Amino acid sequence: xxxxxxxxxxxxxxxxxxxxxxxxxxxxxxxxxxxxxxxxxxxxxxxxxxxxxxxxxxxxxxxxxxxxxxxxxxxxxxxxxxxxxxxxxxxxxxxxxxxxxxxxxxxxxxxxxxxxxxxxxxxxxxxxxxxxxxxxxxxxxxxxxxxxxxxxxxxxxxxxxxxxx
Amino acid sequence: xxxxxxxxxxxxxxxxxxxxxxxxxxxxxxxxxxxxxxxxxxxxxxxxxxxxxxxxxxxxxxxxxxxxxxxxxxxxxxxxxxxxxxxxxxxxxxxxxxxxxxxxxxxxxxxxxxxxxxxxxxxxxxxxxxxxxxxxxxxxxxxxxxxxxxxxxxxxxxxxxxxxxxxxxxxxxxxxxxxxxxxxxxxxxxxxxxxxxxxxxxxxxxxxxxxxxxxxxxxxxxxxxxxxxxxxxxxxxxxxxxxxxxxxxxxxxxxxxxxxxxxxxxxxxxxxxxxxxxxxxxxxxxxxxxxxxxxxxxxxxxxxxxxxxxxxxxxxxxxxxxxxxxxxxxxxxxxxxxxxxxxxxxxxxxxxxxxxxxxxxxxxxxxxxxxxxxxxxxxxxxxxxxxxxxxxxxxxxxxxxxxxxxxxxxxxxxxxxxxxxxxxxxxxxxxxxxxxxxxxxxxxxxxxxxxxxxxxxxxxxxxxxxxxxxxxxxxxxxxxxxxxxxxxxxxxxxxxxxxxxxxxxxxxxxxxxxxxxxxxxxxxxxxxxxxxxxxxxxxxxxxxxxxxxxxxxxxxxxxxxxxxxxxxxxxxxxxxxxxxxxxxxxxxxxxxxxxxxxxxxxxxxxxxxxxxxxxxxxxxxxxx
Numbered sequence: 025x026x027x028x029x030x031x032x033x034x035x036x037x038x039x040x041x042x043x044x045x046x047x048x049x050x051x052x053x054x055x056x057x058x059x060x061x062x063x064x065x066x067x068x069x070x071x072x073x074x075x076x077x078x079x080x081x082x083x084x085x086x087x088x089x090x091x092x093x094x095x096x097x098x099x100x101x102x103x104x105x106x107x108x109x110x111x112x113x114x115x116x117x118x119x120x121x122x123x124x125x126x127x128x129x130x131x132x133x134x135x136x137x138x139x140x141x142x143x144x145x146x147x148x149x150x151x152x153x154x155x156x157x158x159x160x161x162x163x164x165x166x167x168x169x170x171x172x173x174x175x176x177x178x179x180x181x182x183x184x185x186x187x188x189x
Numbered sequence: 190x191x192x193x194x195x196x197x198x199x200x201x202x203x204x205x206x207x208x209x210x211x212x213x214x215x216x217x218x219x220x221x222x223x224x225x226x227x228x229x230x231x232x233x234x235x236x237x238x239x240x241x242x243x244x245x246x247x248x249x250x251x252x253x254x255x256x257x258x259x260x261x262x263x264x265x266x267x268x269x270x271x272x273x274x275x276x277x278x279x280x281x282x283x284x285x286x287x288x289x290x291x292x293x294x295x296x297x298x299x300x301x302x303x304x305x306x307x308x309x310x311x312x313x314x315x316x317x318x319x320x321x322x323x324x325x326x327x328x329x330x331x332x333x334x335x336x337x338x339x340x341x342x343x344x345x346x347x348x349x350x351x352x353x354x355x356x357x358x359x360x361x362x363x364x365x366x367x368x369x370x371x372x373x374x375x376x377x378x379x380x381x382x383x384x385x386x387x388x389x390x391x392x393x394x395x396x397x398x399x400x401x402x403x404x405x406x407x408x409x410x411x412x413x414x415x416x417x418x419x420x421x422x423x424x425x426x427x428x429x430x431x432x433x434x435x436x437x438x439x440x441x442x443x444x445x446x447x448x449x450x451x452x453x454x455x456x457x458x459x460x461x462x463x464x465x466x467x468x469x470x471x472x473x474x475x476x477x478x479x480x481x482x483x484x485x486x487x488x489x490x491x492x493x494x495x496x497x498x499x500x501x502x503x504x505x506x507x508x509x510x511x512x513x514x515x516x517x518x519x520x521x522x523x524x525x526x527x528x529x530x531x532x533x534x535x536x537x538x539x540x541x542x543x544x545x546x547x548x549x550x551x552x553x554x555x556x557x558x559x560x561x562x563x564x565x566x567x568x569x570x571x572x573x574x575x576x577x578x579x580x581x582x583x584x585x586x587x588x589x590x591x592x593x594x595x596x597x598x599x600x601x602x603x604x605x606x607x608x609x610x611x612x613x614x615x616x617x618x619x620x621x622x623x624x625x626x627x628x629x630x631x632x633x634x635x636x637x638x639x640x641x642x643x644x645x646x647x648x649x650x651x652x653x654x655x656x657x658x659x660x661x662x663x664x665x666x667x668x669x670x671x672x673x674x675x676x677x678x679x680x681x682x683x684x685x686x687x688x689x690x691x692x693x694x695x696x697x698x699x700x701x702x703x704x705x706x707x708x709x710x711x712x713x714x715x716x717x718x719x720x721x722x723x724x725x726x727x728x729x730x731x732x733x734x735x736x737x738x739x740x741x742x743x744x745x746x747x748x749x750x751x752x753x754x755x756x757x758x759x760x761x762x763x764x765x766x767x768x769x770x771x772x773x774x775x776x777x778x779x780x781x782x783x784x785x786x787x788x789x790x791x792x793x794x795x796x797x798x799x800x801x802x803x804x805x806x807x808x809x810x811x812x813x
Contacts, residue, residue, distance in 0.1 A: 041382065068524075097324065107322065111322040159724075164720065
């Protein structure tokens with residue numbers, strides 16, 4: 025089945041069997057491996073991508089339903105090599121250990137900050153509850169998300185400059 | 190070879206300097222999120238006096254790094270840091286003299302004074318951080334090799350069941366199928382796409398035989414055996430006994446096991462998330478009938494697996510599939526496979542009794558640990574007590590004690606899991622110490638300190654008590670619990686503030702920890718590891734249990750094996766790193782995980798008066 029996916033602002037044509045999941049198409053057909061397999065049942069958050077700005081489990085979404093929407097993966101969060109304030113905050117807080125679940129967290133947090141630029145602790149916990157982390161960086165990730173929210177609200181200029189490395 | 194025994198060290202095995210000045214540091218240790226790549230880079234950059242960006246750390250590539258037993262037991266920094274530092278120091282000397290970087294490292298090589306070091310001892314974000322947040326980081330299952338196909342395994346109902354008959358007529362004709370593989374007890378499919386491999390694997394019909402009976406080994410291992418313990422307990426004015434129970438639990442990595450194998454006629458490349466690259470090389474070479482030199486293991490970033498990667502299931506399976514398909518093969522287990530076919534930490538039953546003298550001091554102690562081996566292989570008497578009986582002996586002054594490890598069969602395959610048996614032993618010991626303190630009508634902190642002889646253990650215990658405001662009343666249905674231990678030379682004490690709802694649901698509200706890992710390379714790395722250990726072990730404590738019947742695991746996903754989520758995370762985990770700079774560096778990957786269960790149980794007791802002696806601490810158990 026030939027279809028076109030719009031990923032990170034670019035139209036990409038793929039030819040895959042019917043009912044191929046978006047996760048498989050991203051990883052195996054488009055080489056975008058930052059979106060990761062964790063459970064195949066939308067229970068862990070490792071495969072989250074932004075679909076029209078909302079965090080969605082790509083492991084259950086067939087490509088048939090993914091054409092005609094705007095898909096953003098972690099590879100698309102940085103702009104011209106500048107980390108997003110959220111990516112920068114995760115680095116600064118070292119809010120990761122093995123890093124396997126980090127992509128999914130960044131996606132959920134990006135969607136959250138878009139909908140709620142100054143989230144409370146409780147809102148962060150609720151929004152990221154679907155993102156399981158076994159290494160246990162939850163408290164650091166909460167700190168990183170708040171730091172990113174502050175950077176975006178208070179000094180987006182400084183944040184951008186800081187992230188240029 | 191025993192732990193710690195090594196050939197004389199040669200500088201070129203550990204440090205190379207490339208023409209452009211890049212320093213390559215080589216180690217057989219593996220990075221899987223514990224931050225050793227960064228710590229090693231800090232150390233080498235300082236010793237050679239180069240910017241850290243000029244250091245490239247190569248870990249575990251069996252064609253390039255020196256032989257290594259494996260990455261476990263929180264020993265990487267303790268074992269490797271001094272070796273790397275000495276190698277880098279000698280390389281600096283050779284570089285200054287314009288000599289090639291080679292030769293045996295002299296015993297009197299001059300190290301740079303600590304005061305001149307720029308990186309060591311300073312907090313440092315992980316070197317991989319930028320690649321992780323931008324998605325550039327490559328995990329095992331992200332490896333893509335030209336011509337690569339995908340594998341899937343046909344699973345037997347119970348592990349190790351022999352294959353009686355295979356009917357692959359339907360599967361063979363399915364789209365994308367490259368090969369149907371059968372070798373020994375392994376039946377699998379290789380196809381052009383992963384979905385095709387899975388669909389065909391489902392269509393292969395296999396008649397399985399009876400699996401061999403589970404491991405029946407039994408060992409009784411005396412760890413300490415003083416005379417007259419039973420008599421002393423019987424004669425004590427106050428006597429106490431308790432039993433603690435822990436269920437089997439799963440390492441439960443977020444990323445299931447994976448490997449890429451490229452097996453050719455004359456050799457093999459294996460991309461794997463292994464903790465033992467040289468052990469894996471030996472096993473793969475044997476399975477493929479190659480000399481070891483023909484097999485190259487290229488360790489990749491795995492999802493954190495906390496010990497489970499000591500066993501090489503996926504690399505072995507991928508290698509056999511690749512051999513028969515004559516293609517490079519990526520195999521990633523499904524979530525269901527990862528729960529049902531991965532090894533587990535065995536259940537444990539801890540029975541403890543003690544006597545208190547008239548002054549409320551422990552006069553005698555008897556401890557029986559019943560569990561299976563805590564490693565992937567069978568029981569090895571050379572280090573079995575160190576592994577499966579780890580931390581069974583308390584670090585308190587005990588005039589008389591008998592401590593015995595009883596290795597007994599359990600129905601499930603076992604694996605190493607963060608801190609091995611230390612987590613269960615310290616849960617039992619530090620809970621029981623709390624019970625003894627209350628029996629003696631003493632404050633649990635004061636009771637501990639009265640039995641501590643080691644000054645570093647005293648220091649972390651007093652420090653954490655002060656940070657947490659020990660002695661305060663934290664509020665309605667809230668309580669503080671304390672626990673401490675020494676793990677492979679690292680001193681750690683933790684206080685948990687617990688809240689217990691009316692329905693019995695226990696919540697970890699705040700945690701304080703004090704850790705002394707000797708001279709500290711990366712303080713923020715130490716904090717991150719300790720926090721993670723606490724968070725993971727709090728999850729074991731409150732939620733986790735493997736359910737099984739007739740050797741088959743019933744948990745199949747995160748719905749049936751829930752772990753802590755963002756909603757369960759404590760409000761804060763405050764880790765004070767108070768490493769004694771005059772003492773050798775020790776590891777921090779595991780210690781954080783060791784004493785939080787007892788601290789939480791003790792906190793629940795302080796909040797409600799209910800003593801929870803069985804994990805997980807479910808609402809039913811916490812209601813009492």
